[in-house]
Amino acid sequence: MEFVARLLIEAYMRMARLIFWKRRNAKFIVLLGGPGAGKGTVAAVLSEKLGLPHLNVGHLLRREIENQTDIGRRWGDVIKAGKLVPESVVHGLLARELASSKYESGAVLDGGARTLSQSRQLRRLLMKWGNQVDLALFIDASDEDLMERLSLRWTCTGKDCGKTYHERFNAPAVKGICDACRGRLMQRDDDKPAVVRQRLSTFHKTFAPIRQYYEDTGILITIRSTNEQGTAAVCEQALFAVEEID
Numbered sequence: 001m002e003f004v005a006r007l008l009i010e011a012y013m014r015m016a017r018l019i020f021w022k023r024r025n026a027k028f029i030v031l032l033g034g035p036g037a038g039k040g041t042v043a044a045v046l047s048e049k050l051g052l053p054h055l056n057v058g059h060l061l062r063r064e065i066e067n068q069t070d071i072g073r074r075w076g077d078v079i080k081a082g083k084l085v086p087e088s089v090v091h092g093l094l095a096r097e098l099a100s101s102k103y104e105s106g107a108v109l110d111g112g113a114r115t116l117s118q119s120r121q122l123r124r125l126l127m128k129w130g131n132q133v134d135l136a137l138f139i140d141a142s143d144e145d146l147m148e149r150l151s152l153r154w155t156c157t158g159k160d161c162g163k164t165y166h167e168r169f170n171a172p173a174v175k176g177i178c179d180a181c182r183g184r185l186m187q188r189d190d191d192k193p194a195v196v197r198q199r200l201s202t203f204h205k206t207f208a209p210i211r212q213y214y215e216d217t218g219i220l221i222t223i224r225s226t227n228e229q230g231t232a233a234v235c236e237q238a239l240f241a242v243e244e245i246d
């Protein structure tokens with residue numbers, strides 16, 4: 001039975017690739033990792049290197065708020081508080097965004113697979129065009145390192161600035177003062193140690209099945225990220241992993 005199902009899916013995908021021929025060679029990479037793992041940084045590097053658009057779900061949501069759309073008005077407060085919006089909302093946005101011709105050659109996705117059901121929905125969505133997730137890249141950092149990255153982060157309160165600093169890795173010249181605009185630095189609520197611990201525990205709970213899911217599909221690659229090695233080493237490993245998918 002499973003064999004027949006697989007044959008049918010394969011036949012469907014082949015047909016979809018004929019219909020959506022402009023998308024037939026599209027590559028989709030999904031970045032996975034806990035809060036502070038550096039998904040955004042790695043996504044930006046991969047996007048540049050592969051010439052694929054960087055699709056950040058957080059940015060999509062913030063754009064809805066800026067444009068004061070129905071979604072933005074309805075979920076604005078939830079988004080600003082850093083909480084998760086319902087999966088149906090994320091899925092709807094993602095479906096609309098990915099339908100744009102901008103993504104004909106694929107995308108580097110940052111935040112499109114935060115739960116198991118989102119990961120499955122993403123798969124079904126891409127299948128429509130005969131595409132699939134080609135690589136799931138898990139940036140694996142220890143809780144201690146993530147804790148250190150997030151709980152030592154300071155954000156500028158200056159209007160239109162919002163620059164972030166890090167007590168250890170990127171300290172301002174004067175403690176508590178922004179280098180760029182001289183604004184006062186403060187610690188965001190969700191960067192406070194107790195909240196970070198909570199975010200990490202939520203991440204572990206939701207991530208275990210996602211990891212299993214992509215492992216079963218055979219497309220998961222794990223790269224280690226430590227505060228000791230820094231960002232450059234992580235990006236280098238990510239580029240190396242990407243070379244293997246062609």
Ligand SMILES: [Zn+2]
Nearest residue numbers: 156161178181
């Ligand atoms: Zn500033």
